[in-house]
Amino acid sequence: AQKITQTQPGMFVQEKEAVTLDCTYDTSDQSYGLFWYKQPSSGEMIFLIYQGSYDEQNATEGRYSLNFQKARKSANLVISASQLGDSAMYFCAMRGTHNTDKLIFGTGTRLQVFP
Amino acid sequence: NAGVTQTPKFRVLKTGQSMTLLCAQDMNHEYMYWYRQDPGMGLRLIHYSVGEGTTAKGEVPDGYNVSRLKKQNFLLGLESAAPSQTSVYFCASTRGTAGEQYFGPGTRLTVT
Numbered sequence: 001a002q003k004i005t006q007t008q009p010g011m012f013v014q015e016k017e018a019v020t021l022d023c024t025y026d027t028s029d030q031s032y033g034l035f036w037y038k039q040p041s042s043g044e045m046i047f048l049i050y051q052g053s054y055d056e057q058n059a060t061e062g063r064y065s066l067n068f069q070k071a072r073k074s075a076n077l078v079i080s081a082s083q084l085g086d087s088a089m090y091f092c093a094m095r096g097t098h099n100t101d102k103l104i105f106g107t108g109t110r111l112q113v114f115p
Numbered sequence: 116n117a118g119v120t121q122t123p124k125f126r127v128l129k130t131g132q133s134m135t136l137l138c139a140q141d142m143n144h145e146y147m148y149w150y151r152q153d154p155g156m157g158l159r160l161i162h163y164s165v166g167e168g169t170t171a172k173g174e175v176p177d178g179y180n181v182s183r184l185k186k187q188n189f190l191l192g193l194e195s196a197a198p199s200q201t202s203v204y205f206c207a208s209t210r211g212t213a214g215e216q217y218f219g220p221g222t223r224l225t226v227t
Contacts, residue, residue: 045218100165101146101209105157
């Protein structure tokens with residue numbers, strides 16, 4: 001069975017510093033996708049970044065990058081130059097290869113950015 | 116282009132009442148999903164649909180039914196609401212070729 005584990009319930013970071021949010025996954029699929037979503041206090045789910053299991057390079061989207069270590073089954077999100085607006089819940093999710101595009105979510109990490 | 120919309124945004128039900136949550140998308144997506152979000156548990160898949168007229172069970176389907184009569188709409192029904200169904204419900208859609216899922220704004224449901 002597929003599983004996503006986020007072991008950090010909460011993280012603090014100072015403005016302008018970088019922060020890494022951890023995500024490990026478990027799957028027997030050879031082809032899969034990993035996602036990160038942001039959920040601010042307003043409640044909507046915002047897509048941040050995607051990494052395919054066959055992608056050779058780590059994904060990057062602006063200040064977001066995904067540190068993908070396939071052998072370790074980890075897909076950590078790195079946020080560079082944190083901003084106060086980055087304070088939110090962050091969810092890691094995985095999609096398998098069963099032609100349904102279903103996502104399995106982790107329990108999330110609450111990030112708080114302080115001045 | 117509204118993306119994914121959900122109706123209603125908030126609802127309070129008494130135990131045993133029924134209701135239907137409506138999800139609509141205007142992106143011509145094939146796949147649609149209903150998730151529930153509970154504190155400390157992330158999002159869990161209730162039901163999903165890979166095309167008009169088709170539905171399938173997700174991780175936590177008990178107590179819910181769904182219908183996909185039109186490609187753009189995905190309905191989630193609660194026939195007899197229970198306090199355990201108090202949650203935030205999210206609808207999502209994707210074109211079905213391994214793209215990202217687009218989420219609606221959520222529906223906060225309280226069952227007393």
